[in-house]
Amino acid sequence: xDNLRLRFSxxxxxxxxxHLDLMRTMQRAFLRAGMPLKYSExxxxxxxxxxxxPLSVGTASLCDLMDFHLNGFMSLSEIPFRLNRALPExxxxxxxxxxxxxxxxxxxxxVEGIFEYDNRSPSEMLPGLMDFFARxxxxxxxxxxxxxxxxxxxPAIRSITFDAGExxxxxxxxxxAQEPTLNPELLPxxxxxxxxxxxxxxxxxxxxxxxxxxxxxxR
Amino acid sequence: MDKRLRRILxxxxxxxxxxxxEYNQIIKDKASVDLRMALCFPDTYEIGMSNLGIKIxxxxxxxxxxxxxxxxxxxxxDMEDEMRRANIPLWALxxxxxxxxxxxxxxxxxxxxxxxxxxxxxxxxGIPLRSADxxxxxxxxxxxxxxxxxxxxxxxxxxxxxxxxxxxxxxELLLLLRKAKAEDWSKERFLSEAANIExxxxxSLYEPIYNDDGTLKxxxxxxxxxxxxxxxxxxxxxxxxxxxxxxxxxxEIVHDRVTLELFRGCIRGCRFCQAGFVYRPVRSRSSxxxxxxxxxxxxxxxxxxxxxxxxxxxxxxPLSELCDGLLDFCVPRSIGLSLPSLRADNFSLDLMSKxxxxxxxxxxxxxxxxxxxxxxxxxxxxxxxxxxNTCRIAFEGGWNNIKLYFxxxxxxxxxxxxxxxxxxAMKVLWLWKxxxxxxxxxxxxxxxxxxxxxxxxxxxxxxxxxxxEEYRRRVALLREHMRAKAISYNWHDxxxxxxxxxxSRGDRRIGAVIEEVWKNGGKLDSWSEYFSxxxxxxxxxxxxxxxxxxxxRERTFDEVLPWSRVDIGVKPEFLWREREMCYNAExxxxxxxxxxxxxxxxxxxxxxxxx
Numbered sequence: 001x002d003n004l005r006l007r008f009s010x011x012x013x014x015x016x017x018x019h020l021d022l023m024r025t026m027q028r029a030f031l032r033a034g035m036p037l038k039y040s041e042x043x044x045x046x047x048x049x050x051x052x053x054p055l056s057v058g059t060a061s062l063c064d065l066m067d068f069h070l071n072g073f074m075s076l077s078e079i080p081f082r083l084n085r086a087l088p089e090x091x092x093x094x095x096x097x098x099x100x101x102x103x104x105x106x107x108x109x110x111v112e113g114i115f116e117y118d119n120r121s122p123s124e125m126l127p128g129l130m131d132f133f134a135r136x137x138x139x140x141x142x143x144x145x146x147x148x149x150x151x152x153x154x155p156a157i158r159s160i161t162f163d164a165g166e167x168x169x170x171x172x173x174x175x176x177a178q179e180p181t182l183n184p185e186l187l188p189x190x191x192x193x194x195x196x197x198x199x200x201x202x203x204x205x206x207x208x209x210x211x212x213x214x215x216x217x218x219r
Numbered sequence: 220m221d222k223r224l225r226r227i228l229x230x231x232x233x234x235x236x237x238x239x240x241e242y243n244q245i246i247k248d249k250a251s252v253d254l255r256m257a258l259c260f261p262d263t264y265e266i267g268m269s270n271l272g273i274k275i276x277x278x279x280x281x282x283x284x285x286x287x288x289x290x291x292x293x294x295x296x297d298m299e300d301e302m303r304r305a306n307i308p309l310w311a312l313x314x315x316x317x318x319x320x321x322x323x324x325x326x327x328x329x330x331x332x333x334x335x336x337x338x339x340x341x342x343x344x345g346i347p348l349r350s351a352d353x354x355x356x357x358x359x360x361x362x363x364x365x366x367x368x369x370x371x372x373x374x375x376x377x378x379x380x381x382x383x384x385x386x387x388x389x390x391e392l393l394l395l396l397r398k399a400k401a402e403d404w405s406k407e408r409f410l411s412e413a414a415n416i417e418x419x420x421x422x423s424l425y426e427p428i429y430n431d432d433g434t435l436k437x438x439x440x441x442x443x444x445x446x447x448x449x450x451x452x453x454x455x456x457x458x459x460x461x462x463x464x465x466x467x468x469x470x471e472i473v474h475d476r477v478t479l480e481l482f483r484g485c486i487r488g489c490r491f492c493q494a495g496f497v498y499r500p501v502r503s504r505s506s507x508x509x510x511x512x513x514x515x516x517x518x519x520x521x522x523x524x525x526x527x528x529x530x531x532x533x534x535x536x537p538l539s540e541l542c543d544g545l546l547d548f549c550v551p552r553s554i555g556l557s558l559p560s561l562r563a564d565n566f567s568l569d570l571m572s573k574x575x576x577x578x579x580x581x582x583x584x585x586x587x588x589x590x591x592x593x594x595x596x597x598x599x600x601x602x603x604x605x606x607x608n609t610c611r612i613a614f615e616g617g618w619n620n621i622k623l624y625f626x627x628x629x630x631x632x633x634x635x636x637x638x639x640x641x642x643x644a645m646k647v648l649w650l651w652k653x654x655x656x657x658x659x660x661x662x663x664x665x666x667x668x669x670x671x672x673x674x675x676x677x678x679x680x681x682x683x684x685x686x687x688e689e690y691r692r693r694v695a696l697l698r699e700h701m702r703a704k705a706i707s708y709n710w711h712d713x714x715x716x717x718x719x720x721x722x723s724r725g726d727r728r729i730g731a732v733i734e735e736v737w738k739n740g741g742k743l744d745s746w747s748e749y750f751s752x753x754x755x756x757x758x759x760x761x762x763x764x765x766x767x768x769x770x771x772r773e774r775t776f777d778e779v780l781p782w783s784r785v786d787i788g789v790k791p792e793f794l795w796r797e798r799e800m801c802y803n804a805e806x807x808x809x810x811x812x813x814x815x816x817x818x819x820x821x822x823x824x825x826x827x828x829x830x
Contacts, residue, residue: 012240013220013240014240014469016228016234016235016237016238017469017470018233018235018470021235021469021470021471024471025242027521028242028467028520028521028522028523029242029521030521031521031523032242032518032519032520032521034518036552039553045553057229057234058228058229058234086242086521088240088241088242088467088469089240089241089244090240201226202226
């Protein structure tokens, strides 16, 4: 069976599984589930799987996607059922289906974040945060392979809202997932660089939903 | 997850090592268990999770009703710094609960260089280091593993030691602890009862008395403890517990594969080899059982590789049947089978060609010594002819990567023996030149030498280790004679070998040195990033002990050795006889040719030795 896609969540302790380790974990889970993946031909055969948007260590996701091919046939509804018994704590398959839309059509990512403030009042942080991210341009220094570059992250943030809670500020943001890719961790690092008084003591993120350029939910 | 932990995890390397949550981990309801054990491995997650002993003990202990056994490993330095800064005590992976809350804290200590890690982990857990400073019954702190065949260096730290195979003793010990908790025993009462369990050594019940010259006068037995602690073994190994649902780490570890245990013990009797004596007698598992355990493990883990574990794979009688049975399952599924510890003979090569249908990895041989005389003296039953024959066939078959392992400083070694290593390597190279099937690819011959460390319960337990200057001279001599470009020579440094030699045959006073090293930052001593020779030497100095007294001094037969209260099965008289044979370069037959009455059969309670 070819051109299959998994939608899965990665939460709890599993958020510390790196992208590379996740590939290995998935391959083993398919074997444990008795569903061998199709392998590439050649000298170093490897399972033909690919992930839509590699997830950084520490970030959770409720909407991650992985493409794969299966040897043999199986009802699509059986796949999540079998895999979920074979996956480690924190990774849960939500559905399996044949894909029609290529990963390159992904454009926007809906993320929720939690900014933790230990000794500051979250509600007092709100106006500053809103003003900061309402700027037309937020130029930060970003480490890349070729050195440290100046990047303007403002165009990659389509919308962002903040709410105060107990010791925390929650945020909802719609950010660019591809071209350019905005890692949500750059949101607190922008604060660190440009408005350190607003920088949270700790920030964590969860991917909520993926969209295409026309804001249709991407599946 | 603890909020403090959540905050530090993103800052450290490979955080998945510290979170638990892997597939096949065992989670129990805290409210429905009455005993909680932390199975600790005093090295990193990647090393500990590769250890078969840990898998066996974890599975076997968790089979017990009302007992939850969890894992704990040593954090790497970056994580330790973060933990100390955030004041997070060391926790067990499954529940995330601090170690101090556990009833039993058991360390599996395979090698002496991990001793400082045991101290460091206790300290990270906020548990007092010395047994005498832990007044309450729980947590009990104990250890098992190969290095415990000499329990004395860690005697002041541990409440008791397991001598022998843990899966045999753990349940008995935990049941006693359950009773002790229910009846509110004192720790002293518990320890004196525990001393009656065969295989349990309670250091506080044995008191070393020294002569003026620093040697032991006696080890006094107190309060009715047994005269000798006899090593405890699994007598029915074939049907003994084996974990077919091992935990599958979510991050890469050192040996990331299914491991099958073919047999324990070894028929060979190489005189330098501690494992060859302290795991006797030989006990095997049937090939049918191994095949089914292998298939079960592969199915429950999704591993794509399986390996066979034993001290000498070639000596497993039904090795062909076993490989055939496993290959029937593995080949159609592209699962790799690897065979370590093969002897250098034709049969091995046939077998390797069969199992390595795709890739030809390197071949590794351990002749251990450069000349036949010295190989005979150490009872390493490998002839030069066999070795060269195997290399020739390997070269003809397209192998072009050969590793040869040797030791320097073996008893009776002369410069001729040292140079014999380079001569042997040259012969291997000539063989390649005359027999290689494809010379265009070139050849790599790697020669590695380590410094011999005399170990307790071996025929060389009375031997002096060559001192560091002499070892370095022999390395330099060999280097001068390793001129060929195709041969690369690696040597182990002398520093760690000296420390390992001291810790291996140390007495109770060495405990103070270990503690002093730890106090000055010593940990992860088997990692070159962390090992500091100067730190160890300063600690010896401070404690007024001379490392050469322990490492480089020859003992007489009647000297009281620190491990003399441990009855390993093999008799000291047998070991001494073997030592004398070494000096005459006389071979001992392997156990299958002729039983040498080593004494280990006495552990079998009437069972049979499969030697």
